[in-house]
Amino acid sequence: MAAITPASLRLLWTGAKKQFNAGYEAMAAKSFYKDVCTVVTSEDEKETYDWLGDAPEMREWIGSRVVKDIKSHGYEITNVEFESTIAVKARDIKNDRLGTYNPRFRRLGESAARKPDQMVRDLIVNGDSQLCYDGQNFFDTDHPVAANHDGTGAITTVSNMTDGAGQPWYLLDLNSVLRPFIFQEREKVELVGKEDAKQSDHVFMNNEYLYGADAYWAAGYGFWQMAHMSKAALTGDNFDAAYEAMMGVKGDGGRELGMMPTHIMVGRSNRSSANKVIKAMLGDGGATNTNYDEVKVIVNPWLP
Template structure:
């Protein structure tokens, strides 16, 4: 292939088509547990995140819900990926080897939020959230009916492989995926570009700005206990009995059980087996959807 502007534009178009095909051909899983929040600045502040809004009977004047503010800031971070194509491969029409690579490049960009979101969820047993407690903790501060601070737990403890019970029916989610700039494919392929002039490399890269942070801890229960009927029931009882400030029931309905691949078998036996213990009906069959997440391995 003759290396000129026309052919290089055509080459970029082909690479971009492969990239977009890879990007569209995969189904990321991060939306199971994360809500996407668009960002228009360097960082977003989530001071409102400490309280669920409430509805009350209108008697007398309106009661303004002064949400308790928390200093919780998520700063966008830059991320990039770059591929170099050797000039001689272009001259020799040996570019077919790069199309699968560009497709995989697109796939990697599409699932990159998975890497951030699921890593943050895993770290929740030892990472602080907005209320200065670990995201999965026994001591989240909540006000009771009298307005006093009491401790509320969203973890089952334990020391085994972690699993998570989630109410995914709400618009809000336990994790925030904040996106400032999406991934797009760009190029450095002019003859005068330093990489071409000095190293015979035509470079194609992506970059984005985004980050993740913790949202409402009440919507997910994390446990490292053995995944069985006893620990699963305890998790459901804890979630369905969860109350917000001033004793208001949150009405949570846990409907997804999220597990790493190593717990897929236990999850299937728990949620999909109709009979247990040699013939007894399984009371937990169908009570939640099993979601197996490779990123939690």
């Protein structure tokens, strides 16, 4: 039986990091959250997004500049700490069984990389019951729009959802640097170890060495105008209706926003229908599919 030495602990740490990083990088390459989120580096416990409103448009410069005040909403996203920990038994180090931990450290890296996708999945799935910056549910039938560019005047309402009895599917406009959702990163995920037998009370009392991943993240809602949820059956006609509704969304003052859906996100139950509506060149009876390749299809395994 081998003794536990600083060299053997360094070997364990090197192997743990190697496996963790390999798992993280492989899974991160398949991640979708960066495609649908504005990724923000957070500088504090929480961030306030008071700019989530109508930004001024370019105008012909005649005379002096016209200064437009962007209305303040005070939408806050608070960071949350996440962790996952693996205990390596001292006897496994002594018996040279470290290879049995490689899959666990790799899986820990995969789990860390998948967590942002799970957080954004929760935003999407619960979007019709959680508030966004304008005080309405992110997916709602009555988002307030003001008559004037500065947010004043009579209020009318705009919908970014279609009700129905089916599993939801989502149209997204991902053309801009700003996205429908926000992923907030206070600290990047990191693998840490607690392994000094001479100083660690845990090692002394439990005869095991701890290695864990931790991160400080949050996710929230960005621009509802860039997303449309439909619970209607995913057919060509219903796709057209949702597409046109999203393109027709206007901001304060009746300003055209120029929304242009680029992606459709579906879960398992709508995968086949999405491929039929978007990816098939011909429709039923051999007719030309006018929606062929109109948007990109994202099949999200986290959605119902």
